[in-house]
Amino acid sequence: MQFDIVTIFPGMFASVLDSSILKRAAEKGKLLVKIHNLRDYAEGRHQNTDDTPYGGGAGMVMKVEPIVKCLKAVEKKKKGFKILLTPAGKTFDQAMAKKLAKKKNIILVCGHYEGFDRRVADYVDEEVSIGDYVLTGGEIPAMAIVDAVTRLLPGVLGNAESIKNESFMENLLDYPHYTRPAVFKGKKVPEVLLSGNHALIEAWRKEEALKLTKKIRPDLLKSTAKKEVRKLEGV
Ligand code: 9D3
Secondary structure, rough: EEEEEOOHHHHHHHHHOOOHHHHHHOOOOOOOOEEEEEEOOOOOOOOOOEEEEOOOOOOOOOOOHHHHHHHHHHHHOOEEEEEEEEEEEEEEEEEEEHHHHHOEEEEEEEEOOOOOOHHHHOOOOEEEEEOOOOOOOOOHHHHHHHHHHHHHOOOOOOOOOOOOHHHHHOOOOOOOHHHHHEEEEEOEEEEEEHHHOOOHHHHHHHHHHEEEHHOOOOOHHHHHHHHHHHHHOOO
16 A cells, blocks of 8 residues: 655654554555655745735645646646645544555645645645644544554554454454563452353453443443444445
């Protein structure tokens, strides 16, 4: 899979791409990330990529021409599914990660300031946010998407990492995990995990996952229920 990333901060990506699983994915030839400096496509003495907003108000707006020029140059080499990172986009989730993992080429456009000139939207396939909080730009969201999608590519995770969740766990929080020591400052590992009874352990994990989900993320239970209804109704 190839990602092309358009950004005014090309230096932000190196350490993330040079670490652990992403680095290994690149070494195995499963991942190629190309960083494009948007400033290289901007005109004028200062090569500005932003300008003041029509209609007034605070903050700056990302200009349309440099982005369109850069996308044209990138797609001259390789066409891709173009994603604009913006707080006003559709929320990225695991379902979207799975869809994106089926694509061969993805182009991520990162913004800054108060947002993009609205006309940029006409040159991309999707507008995506990573959640309802305000960041300073689209670079960290772009890295989150590269990370979440890359680990789904066949052959990227090793056996130890890719242990498949049981189907019942798909839309639940993870069950609680323990490792040595069996007692830490008086806190014991649940007896059942030391029992060697795998059916009992599985039942316990399922129950604990449900309890945790109900307590911390009841919204997940609701969406799982909705999914079940959709399945029953065949839509
Ligand atoms: C009050 C208007 N602000 C929107 C909430 C303007 C604004 C703030 C911060 C516009 C852009 C940004 C920078 N953020 C992103 O570019 C961004 C982002 C985010 O802030 N949160 C979650 N996902 C994303 S994707 C890109």
